[in-house]
Amino acid sequence: MLVISRRPGEKIFLGREIQITILEIKEGNVRLGIEAPLEVKILRGELYQAVREENIRAQQDLTPETKQGLVNLWKEKRGKVEK
Secondary structure, three states, rough: OOOOOOOOOOEEEEOEEEEEEEEEOOEEEEEEEEEEOOOOOOOOOHHHHHHHHHHHHHHHHHHHHHHHHHHHHHHHHHHHHHH
16 A cells, blocks of 8 residues: 655546645545546445445346346447457
8 A cells, every 4th residue: 555645736646637736634534536537436435335235236146147137238248349
């Protein structure tokens, strides 16, 4: 993990396309501004974890036939994207 200090107005770049700006530090909270391409999903940590846990639960509830159908659908869609 990289740990750095920044002041309000300073920026951090992740690659060439993602820019994080420190907007404000107040009463123990940090406000961030994030500029990223639309295809980059940005989620708060607690939301990311909730989605991840729900996906795991959903997978456990699937029958083998449904799982195979989803795999086939994914492969079909991916094939169309790659052409």
